[in-house]
Amino acid sequence: DAKTTQPPSMDCAEGRAANLPCNHSTISGNEYVYWYRQIHSQGPQYIIHGLKNNETNEMASLIITEDRKSSTLILPHATLRDTAVYYCIDTSNTGNQFYFGTGTSLTVIP
């Protein structure tokens, strides 16, 4: 079962940073947090993952709290094409299977 909680929806103005929070308070010490997004009627797309340090790639930045109980995905300059459902996933005690929570539906507004 999913062990993460995310706000169900968020809006963000085009060109501004989108900050998407996720609580994963039961994450175990050596498990990664993964972020994916799903654009309507497509398969989920990998965004980024992290363990304890902050991470950045060409798509986004991931900020993980020191206690690892929560993280924030940052899209630095949101575009209309970033409108999607964003999922954070904790694979603790799942045998590396992904259990999706309800995710956050991000709408980027022109």
Place this chain on the structure above:
Amino acid sequence: GAVVSQHPSWVICKSGTSVKIECRSLDFQATTMFWYRQFPKQSLMLMATSNEGSKATYEQGVEKDKFLINHASLTLSTLTVTSAHPEDSSFYICSAPSTSGLWTQYFGPGTRLLVL
């Protein structure tokens, strides 16, 4: 990144027929693949883990005789929906984990099934 394909991308069938969906890892080998189902406006639900050369393991509540999984090679897993009924209409998605040592998964584009 790694590419996972699915075929067909959409299918319409009559109630009572069986439908086979293929999932292929195009540029890497996958001893394990995963199958998900997604109903409209809902999240992805893990159905089963497909294991190359052995039986699939199913999540609680998923009927193994209804959803037959075969993983006969390192690049192909198939999901067969047997005796499909309208309530089986859904978006079916597969994934395969990265071979990089981490369990980053790569997802296929999905197959939309409509049972009439």
